[in-house]
Amino acid sequence: MKRILLTSLYLFLGTSVYAQGQQSFGGQLHGNFQLDGQWYLRDEGIDPSGEFYPDERFLGQGYANFIYNQGDFSGGLRYENYQNVMLGFPEGYRGEGITYRFLRFKQDNLDITVGNFYEQFGSGMIFRSYEERGLGYDNAMDGVRIKANPVKGLYIKGILGRQRFYFEKSPGLVRGIDAEYNLTEFLPRLDSAGYRWNIGGSYLSKYQRSNDPFLILPENVAAAGVRTQITKGAWAFQAEYAFKANDPGADNGYIYKNGNGIIANLSYSKNGLGIIAGFKRIDNMSFRSDRNGSTIDMLVNYLSPTTQVHTYALPALYQYATQINGEEGGQVEANYKFKRKTKIGGKYGTLLTANYSVAQSIDKDFVDDSNDTLKVLQGYYSDPMRRGQIPYFHDFNVKITKKLNKNFKFNLSYLNLFYNRSVLEDGLGDEAILNNPDNQKLLGADIFIFESLIKLKSKHYLRTETQLLTTKDDRGSMAMMLAEYSIAPHWFFSIQDIYNYGNPVIDQRLHYPLASVIYTEGTSRFQISYGRQQRGIFCVGGVCRVVPPSNGVSFSLTSSF
Amino acid sequence: MKKLTLLLALTFTTAILNAQELPSTMLKTLEGKKVDIKDVISSDGPTVISFWATWCKPCIKELTAFMDYAIDLEEELGVKVLAVSIDDSRNSARVAPLVQGQGWEYTVLLDENQDLKRNLGIVNVPFTLVLNNKGEIVWKHSGYSPGDEETLAEVVEEVAAGKSPSH
Numbered sequence: 001m002k003r004i005l006l007t008s009l010y011l012f013l014g015t016s017v018y019a020q021g022q023q024s025f026g027g028q029l030h031g032n033f034q035l036d037g038q039w040y041l042r043d044e045g046i047d048p049s050g051e052f053y054p055d056e057r058f059l060g061q062g063y064a065n066f067i068y069n070q071g072d073f074s075g076g077l078r079y080e081n082y083q084n085v086m087l088g089f090p091e092g093y094r095g096e097g098i099t100y101r102f103l104r105f106k107q108d109n110l111d112i113t114v115g116n117f118y119e120q121f122g123s124g125m126i127f128r129s130y131e132e133r134g135l136g137y138d139n140a141m142d143g144v145r146i147k148a149n150p151v152k153g154l155y156i157k158g159i160l161g162r163q164r165f166y167f168e169k170s171p172g173l174v175r176g177i178d179a180e181y182n183l184t185e186f187l188p189r190l191d192s193a194g195y196r197w198n199i200g201g202s203y204l205s206k207y208q209r210s211n212d213p214f215l216i217l218p219e220n221v222a223a224a225g226v227r228t229q230i231t232k233g234a235w236a237f238q239a240e241y242a243f244k245a246n247d248p249g250a251d252n253g254y255i256y257k258n259g260n261g262i263i264a265n266l267s268y269s270k271n272g273l274g275i276i277a278g279f280k281r282i283d284n285m286s287f288r289s290d291r292n293g294s295t296i297d298m299l300v301n302y303l304s305p306t307t308q309v310h311t312y313a314l315p316a317l318y319q320y321a322t323q324i325n326g327e328e329g330g331q332v333e334a335n336y337k338f339k340r341k342t343k344i345g346g347k348y349g350t351l352l353t354a355n356y357s358v359a360q361s362i363d364k365d366f367v368d369d370s371n372d373t374l375k376v377l378q379g380y381y382s383d384p385m386r387r388g389q390i391p392y393f394h395d396f397n398v399k400i401t402k403k404l405n406k407n408f409k410f411n412l413s414y415l416n417l418f419y420n421r422s423v424l425e426d427g428l429g430d431e432a433i434l435n436n437p438d439n440q441k442l443l444g445a446d447i448f449i450f451e452s453l454i455k456l457k458s459k460h461y462l463r464t465e466t467q468l469l470t471t472k473d474d475r476g477s478m479a480m481m482l483a484e485y486s487i488a489p490h491w492f493f494s495i496q497d498i499y500n501y502g503n504p505v506i507d508q509r510l511h512y513p514l515a516s517v518i519y520t521e522g523t524s525r526f527q528i529s530y531g532r533q534q535r536g537i538f539c540v541g542g543v544c545r546v547v548p549p550s551n552g553v554s555f556s557l558t559s560s561f
Numbered sequence: 562m563k564k565l566t567l568l569l570a571l572t573f574t575t576a577i578l579n580a581q582e583l584p585s586t587m588l589k590t591l592e593g594k595k596v597d598i599k600d601v602i603s604s605d606g607p608t609v610i611s612f613w614a615t616w617c618k619p620c621i622k623e624l625t626a627f628m629d630y631a632i633d634l635e636e637e638l639g640v641k642v643l644a645v646s647i648d649d650s651r652n653s654a655r656v657a658p659l660v661q662g663q664g665w666e667y668t669v670l671l672d673e674n675q676d677l678k679r680n681l682g683i684v685n686v687p688f689t690l691v692l693n694n695k696g697e698i699v700w701k702h703s704g705y706s707p708g709d710e711e712t713l714a715e716v717v718e719e720v721a722a723g724k725s726p727s728h
Contacts, residue, residue, distance in 0.1 A: 274658025335662015488708025
């Protein structure tokens with residue numbers, strides 16, 4: 001650990017001194033570095049039995065990325081270390097090593113990468129490899145990628161490889177091809193009429209050997225997708241449809257049903273008004289390069305949520321996670337800016353945002369005829385025209401943002417949330433819930449948020465948040481206060497407290513205070529915090545992990561060059 | 562491990578303090594057209610590149626706060642401001658409505674596969690770069706706290722005047 005710390009310190013100092021970038025051997029080196037650590041304190045209030053208190057007392061992890069570019073050539077690597085992995089991150093991250101390295105050559109219309117790469121086809125419904133470090137998510141490919149642009153307006157990608165599984169690789173192979181064509185190139189009349197029209201299609205197949213004693217499992221599983229995007233003036237339309245062949249696995253209970261999914265969005269943006277309406281339906285679209293995989297491991301595809309992401313602390317306690325076995329839902333979001341010098345707009349203009357999103361189960365007619373094995377192996381039948389019976393989530397919210405004068409800005413939000421805890425926290429399947437609908441754990445909450453920003457003098461700002469979450473369910477009502485003082489461009493001080501005053505268990509009516517100091521110097525940032533963290537679920541883009549309660553002193557150092 | 566440390570140390574100590582350019586990377590416009598970032602930056606004056614995402618609250622605060630300065634900087638000094646969204650392709654549909662609703666007048670580009678973000682070694686958004694008229698990166702900043710937009714405006718003015726940034 002000491003050596004790591006010394007190295008990090010050296011890197012930090014090094015990067016601060018040479019923060020304007022590195023030119024070596026005629027090319028350019030870019031990179032970044034992050035180190036996180038926490039010293040955990042025993043806290044009987046949040047963790048009476050000590051089950052979450054780590055044996056190590058101190059846990060730390062970090063990584064550094066290096067990418068070198070010279071003309072048509074680039075190469076890079078990432079070193080990661082977990083000594084040991086911090087609470088809440090997947091346990092599979094244990095140890096240290098070089099987890100990512102690649103070489104890439106790009107010339108004319110050809111772009112070849114060998115080693116690790118991140119790529120996606122369309123919105124990712126059949127293939128997306130990406131990393132989300134805060135989540136501990138990384139399904140980087142290790143193999144070959146070829147991108148080509150053979151004729152104007154046509155883009156082709158081919159990929160072949162295996163996915164990362166912590167410090168190992170997934171047992172399955174992934175290979176696929178994607179093509180996107182800009183129709184405007186082919187039909188100049190479209191262009192002159194103001195249309196932009198793209199179409200795309202992709203095909204992907206995974207291979208995993210099977211030696212199941214009872215089931216004949218498909219070793220090659222194919223998936224395909226088609227998509228389109230049309231824009232004209234203020235209007236934009238996007239749609240994508242994906243199909244996946246039968247793929248029995250741990251997620252779907254080893255059924256042989258095919259999967260499919262559709263997403264579509266229509267938006268209008270002009271003169272201070274932006275509206276988007278989206279629709280999504282997915283049925284049995286779990287797709288992993290290991291059929292026995294679970295949680296966030298070895299996912300081949302990405303099914304993004306149609307719900308809004310909240311960054312305020314209290315609504316973020318109840319975030320939606322995409323249900324890969326099946327869900328349907330939609331979202332309508334509107335943003336409007338009342339112009340300056342109007343009655344509502346005032347001197348600076350007023351922003352109004354409203355959002356409604358909803359997600360529920362798809363219709364499922366479960367096969368219970370145990371005499372017909374072939375039928376049973378289909379699992380269920382689903383009628384896309386019928387609504388599913390189980391509500392998963394809804395979120396209605398409005399927000400007004402207003403600048404009153406040069407030194408004062410505020411915003412007010414109201415949210416109404418519905419959150420099915422049986423589905424989103426406990427991961428119960430539709431069949432279990434339909435068999436016993438009265439046992440569902442549901443949560444309904446109203447949330448009010450007031451945020452203000454006061455400019456005290458040049459480069460000195462005070463920001464406050466007051467949040468109130470009222471509910472009779474789960475942990476009950478909570479209130480939160482936050483104050484941040486920033487002195488640009490270096491210093492930032494923050495103090496906050498969440499008070500769970502409505503907890504049905506009187507002993508659990510706790511305070512969760514947290515204080516932080518951040519120092520920023522260019523692209524380097526050092527943060528130290530002390531306080532309590534309540535249990536929760538942390539999500540990025542509909543992918544979530546559980547965060548255990550903790551108390552302690554944590555620090556974080558990031559730098560990029 | 563020892564070798565790696567040594568290699569890293571060498572790389573850092575031998576690196577020459579010199580101007581850095583943008584690596585050629587394809588991005589998408591809101592109309593779905595592919596463009597190379599190197600072809601979008603300004604050669605007449607400074608370019609500001611701000612990386613953001615629809616789900617990133619500090620990013621939206623920064624771009625909103627900087628808008629007041631950007632109008633003047635664009636008019637008076639020919640500064641070009643690019644707001645590069647790192648939203649994935651599903652969320653990127655939300656970019657145009659959000660930009661309109663916020664009343665931003667920036668040139669907005671999409672980095673859906675986060676290629677540019679990765680090529681520049683960026684950890685998190687918001688992340689801001691300032692380029693001079695030769696396309697060299699002369700200033701970088703990660704994160705946002707209120708007041709940073711004042712520093713950014715000062716930096717841009719200095720770069721436009723041909724000076725090196727004082728912050």
